[in-house]
Structure formats: C-alpha cells, structure tokens
Amino acid sequence: MKLFPIAILYIISRWLLSFVNRSSLDVVSNADGDRCGSLVHRYVRIEKTISGRLTDVTFHYVESAGRERECIVFLHGLMDTWHLWQHQLEFLSDRYYAIAFDLKGCGQSSMTYPRNLFPEVNDPGGDYSLEMQADEILREHLTFAISIYTQAIKSL
Numbered sequence: 001m002k003l004f005p006i007a008i009l010y011i012i013s014r015w016l017l018s019f020v021n022r023s024s025l026d027v028v029s030n031a032d033g034d035r036c037g038s039l040v041h042r043y044v045r046i047e048k049t050i051s052g053r054l055t056d057v058t059f060h061y062v063e064s065a066g067r068e069r070e071c072i073v074f075l076h077g078l079m080d081t082w083h084l085w086q087h088q089l090e091f092l093s094d095r096y097y098a099i100a101f102d103l104k105g106c107g108q109s110s111m112t113y114p115r116n117l118f119p120e121v122n123d124p125g126g127d128y129s130l131e132m133q134a135d136e137i138l139r140e141h142l143t144f145a146i147s148i149y150t151q152a153i154k155s156l
Helices: 003-020 082-092 130-155
Strands: 039-048 054-063 071-075 097-102
Touching: 039 082, 054 082, 071 082, 082 097
Parallel strands: 071 097
Antiparallel strands: 039 054, 054 097
C-alpha cells in the first residue's frame, strides 16, 4: 500500500513536467499552388452565394491532378480539416480527381463570424449549413469550368 501514493506522486510530477517541456505548435499556412505530395493546395474566395447572399469567405481545399477524371469529394466533420483524408486522397489520386475541402471556419478556410450569439439565417456569417457552403463552393467551381470551356472554344 505504500507504493500507491508514491506512484500517484510520480504520475502527477510527470504530468506537471509535461507543461514545462511542451513546445509551441506551428501554425500551418499553405499558399495557393503549394504541393503536399501528389496534392495541391488551392483557395476559393466567395463574395456572393448562389442564393444572392453577400458573404466574404475563403475556402481552402486540396486537389489531385486530372480534372478530367471522375471526381470524388471528401468532407470532414466538425472541428476537423482536410488532413483527415490525406492518405485516402493520395491513394485514390492516380485513378480519380480527388478533392477535399476545409469547411467554413475549419483548417485554413476563413469564417465570417456572426454579430449575435444566436444569429438569424440572413445575418452575415450566420448560416453554417453544409448546404450553403456547398452552394458557395459549387458556384465558384462552375464559374471556373465555364471559363475553361470558353477559352477552349475561343482557341478553336
């Protein structure tokens, strides 16, 4: 029985020492076009949603090469980042166009914070729904695809 208090004191001392020896976390910030293995970091700035709502959000995403291939989109859960899917993205990138987003307010995506603690849907930064985020991302990708198609037609 005498060893139990000694063991508890040892565990507590190791725990307290862990605070002293703790190193600071490095903030990860990738520029547009930076590579991470076979993946490329990209950013999309959204100023207006498909439904016409004004917003100011920058979404971060990573993509594999081969936009002409069949597409697989990876979405993470609450309080996570695209990094959750890194191994799956790299594994599938030779067969599919794989893309993973940092949702609004997560990872390297920005967040327009609401003015109120419980915002209304139309307040700036008040709509956190995946549907609205998907609308914002879809609009930007459709605009990009249309511009590429227009350039291809002009070059003919």
